Amino acid sequence: MSKNMLIGQSGGPTVAINASLAGAIKRAMKCEQIGEIYGTLNGLEGVLKQNIIDLRKDLRSVEDFQMLQATPAMALGSCRYKLPEAPDEVYKQILETFHHYGIGYFFYIGGNDSMDTVKKLSAYFTSLGEDIKCVGIPKTIDNDLPCTDHTPGFGSAAKYIATSVAEIACDSAVYDVSSVTIVEIMGRNAGWLTAASALARRGDCTAPHLIYLPEVVFDPEAFLQKLQELGKTVKNIIVAVSEGVRLANGEYVASSQSGLTDAFGHRYLAGVGKYLEDLVRERLGCKVRAVELNVLQRSASHLYSGTDIKEANRIGAEAVQYAVNGKTGVMAICKRLSNHPYLIAYDCAEIGQVANLEKKVPVEWIAANGCDITDDLLEYLRPLVLGEAKEFVSDGIPVYFSFDKTPVTIG
Amino acid sequence: MSKNMLIGQSGGPTVAINASLAGAIKRAMKCEQIGEIYGTLNGLEGVLKQNIIDLRKDLRSVEDFQMLQATPAMALGSCRYKLPEAPDEVYKQILETFHHYGIGYFFYIGGNDSMDTVKKLSAYFTSLGEDIKCVGIPKTIDNDLPCTDHTPGFGSAAKYIATSVAEIACDSAVYDVSSVTIVEIMGRNAGWLTAASALARRGDCTAPHLIYLPEVVFDPEAFLQKLQELGKTVKNIIVAVSEGVRLANGEYVASSQSGLTDAFGHRYLAGVGKYLEDLVRERLGCKVRAVELNVLQRSASHLYSGTDIKEANRIGAEAVQYAVNGKTGVMAICKRLSNHPYLIAYDCAEIGQVANLEKKVPVEWIAANGCDITDDLLEYLRPLVLGEAKEFVSDGIPVYFSFDKTPVTIG
Structure with missing residues (x-):
């Protein structure tokens, strides 16, 4: 029956x-x-x-x-x-x-x-x-x-993220001016989506140049230093950062609880992209912009x-x-x-x-420098965005x- | 020769x-x-x-x-x-x-x-x-x-905006909770791009429900009242707003010069979407989110x-x-x-x-209520996104x- x-x-x-x-x-x-x-x-x-x-x-x-x-x-x-x-x-x-x-x-x-x-x-x-x-x-x-x-x-979101990062990279390179573009990507505890931004690297596109997963402690000073180093060889730097990156004390970089303040001493309430944008502008003084991929990364069925x-x-x-x-x-x-x-x-x-239970990006798939992914992770990602x-x-x-x-x- | x-x-x-x-x-x-x-x-x-x-x-x-x-x-x-x-x-x-x-x-x-x-x-x-x-x-x-x-x-940006607004509308409606979603669209002085969001209205999609062009003076109080009225019949309200909307005194709504402040008395530095999000949250207390379409509206070649x-x-x-x-x-x-x-x-x-010289959206193509567009403007827009x-x-x-x-x- x-x-x-x-x-x-x-x-x-x-x-x-x-x-x-x-x-x-x-x-x-x-x-x-x-x-x-x-x-x-x-x-x-x-x-x-x-x-x-x-x-x-x-x-x-x-x-x-x-x-x-x-x-x-x-x-x-x-x-x-x-x-x-x-x-x-x-x-x-x-x-x-x-x-x-x-x-x-x-x-x-x-x-x-x-x-x-x-x-x-x-x-x-x-x-x-x-x-x-x-x-x-x-x-x-x-x-x-x-x-x-x-x-x-995941595969569709990964495709949206990689495609958008490739397009943002084209957009960021039009002027003869050095720049930093920070792309904020979903995934509060697991960095799979942020890692997928690496699929944008095709042909002449070398973006993203830095990838920050929530699995790795985020050090704002090390980030600024990395940008300065990279700036010697890369004119338009694209940074992919998870909304969930945390400081060594375990608090979200973008959290109102993080203790980080803006130039006026105000606590930060915006997303991590906006926070890093202001940090880079204030400390490095270069052209900088944050792009939050927002809900479209999970709903862009086209x-x-x-x-x-x-x-x-x-x-x-x-x-x-x-x-x-x-x-x-x-x-x-x-x-x-x-x-x-x-x-x-x-x-x-x-x-x-x-x-x-949560499955995070395994340590062995994160590059030793803490701001990139390995080829094994790329191999894992590639078939998921096909079609x-x-x-x-x-x-x-x-x-x-x-x-x-x-x-x-x-x- | x-x-x-x-x-x-x-x-x-x-x-x-x-x-x-x-x-x-x-x-x-x-x-x-x-x-x-x-x-x-x-x-x-x-x-x-x-x-x-x-x-x-x-x-x-x-x-x-x-x-x-x-x-x-x-x-x-x-x-x-x-x-x-x-x-x-x-x-x-x-x-x-x-x-x-x-x-x-x-x-x-x-x-x-x-x-x-x-x-x-x-x-x-x-x-x-x-x-x-x-x-x-x-x-x-x-x-x-x-x-x-x-x-x-313009036609490609219009297509990206309308498609994204349709997708955001689907995304906003999943929970059995009333909400307001504010989509911030480019076009500092002319509202053509924001108007194009109206192309999202197809089939069951009635979004966007409010459209604010920079050609019309923006009144925050009238906006809040409009949301309250609409909220009686529409559960998930989508608002399309130009980044360039201005107050009656001619200043940008989102400008640091606008005199508008957040709950802490700080001047606003973020975009109009973020500003309106905070305004709605504070004054109406409902679920609200801002989405900035950002540079992708001009670079999404896909x-x-x-x-x-x-x-x-x-x-x-x-x-x-x-x-x-x-x-x-x-x-x-x-x-x-x-x-x-x-x-x-x-x-x-x-x-x-x-x-x-700049060509703005003509007054006769803006709805009498100041927060929508006319069918003539829709007719103008439709062929531009085909293919x-x-x-x-x-x-x-x-x-x-x-x-x-x-x-x-x-x-």
Whole structure:
């Protein structure tokens, strides 16, 4: 007898999260074990409010699926809801809702925090003897989930970052004047995204010239000295810096708590890019500008990586297969078999090995000087940005997929 | 007898300026009146330093031309050099250099300031009876040059802005929380670029909900009131604001001179987006974020408008033709013949009607409420962003054209 499936999205937006949704729905449509295919709006919040929609209704053609997977951010909306440690009334309410909708398969697409939800719900259902399979589908631009070679969403963000840094490098070099351009990149604790800026180095482009990951303690004085050294040979220096770089005392460089002050003695409240811009201007007196890539690095679907979207789609499908095969309390993952040719295989990992844990850039992939990455990391990154976007454009501007958000009513 | 040609680029970067360069060179190669084809590095600075290169050398195939025109910023570099009002030693030096290199045709690709150079040099040469034709080729993302329907570079920037606003709108709507997102857009005195954000309104996308052009006095209190009204019906408000909006007293909203202070009584030094973000947070207490599109709006060649690149190429070619036909002291322009179908014709305008003058968004194209644009302006904008980029990508990351910068030596 078939059971219904429920899928939700959680955490921060990415370009690839809807591709995993599309992949999961498509595979589910082919599974005789799965009856209705429901989506919860704004993740767990939708479960608690019974904002649950029928996902088949709006997906009637191959084109609908393709458009969904080229749409940025979350077609189902997101939340940052954290379940309490011990089962309580909320858990009970979730179980009742699952019973009400006949849910036997639950999928949650998200990052570290979302996997915490999968972990808690699967343990809860198992402890009660409930036959509800819970499977996590990884998604985060930060690429900081353990067990999986990389996470859907990262490759597209990496491509956006490298492309933008290459364009910024062209932009910075037009005048016959020395300059420093600081590009602030997301990734508070893990430097994968900042490292991806190194992919901009192609042909005549030598940018970025300095790369500062949050894994390495940031020393403002050493940074200024490095700029002065580099300035002897490089006219237009491009610096890629993670928003999360910290001082030796463990505080964020850009934090209001850092103790660093501007010329007026005011504490810094802006981002690290702006802070370093002012520092360089004041101390070195050269032309300097900060560029914050901001939310576009996670939502610029017009520049998605074809590889990323294909893999995100597949990992969503695989997750459905694991659940149907009886797995619960796991997250779908990918393993890299080789770089040349680029080959990956899909598998799943125990959710306890993933939830709430972070995978940082390993020390051996960071250059000895602390402000660059190694060739091994470049090799790791290269295949993830391959393949160009096939977006849906009408009159020159992208158009996106959206679901009818009318909740289904049961019984 | 043929004479040599010299071409230079000046002012701020755009995505389309190399397309005009490519178009001019290609046409010049077919003109028997033109001998050598030289480029000056960093505009007038290259003339003064005799940093002049042979442009034919590196352009040997159709692919070379295509790659050049898909490369952002300036392949020849730029400058912000302003000639003195009255001819002096610098003018003399320029003339001597032109004689030395046998220049009979001079082309300068740029905006208002660059056209000032064309005006002064053409008048100087004419006054001396020198047979050196000087023709301007328009280029500016700001679209603020008079006489021409629009300027090369604007359509691509408009496409980048509209696409980014659409993506930011998706990104802003993922959580079940009301929010305000402020997108700061270039264009200090003319609101064309900020107006282009309205092209994001397609399908379910209603963003941007408020559009503030520099042509309209900005009233912070009216802005806050507008947000409160809108908040009753729109959950995630997107505001497009020009970096150049000014208060009733004529001062920039974001200026350190504006008298506006933060919570600590400090004068504001950051951009208008950041200022409005803090204002909204303090006064309305809602979730708010500012995104500055920054230099990418003028250098994101991966998202260029096909129409823009085609027209930029053509206007470069037309400029060469005007010079060869004997024109001097003119700028190549385009005139719009119709919107449906979109048809333009090329012509030239007296340089005195262009140099140092600015074309702002006409009052009749601004909505009566002062924070939106009219359908007529949308009609004007629509054709300019049509056509997708055909960039040169290798391993998923763009590669750019660059000239060998070794100066030619004469005699």
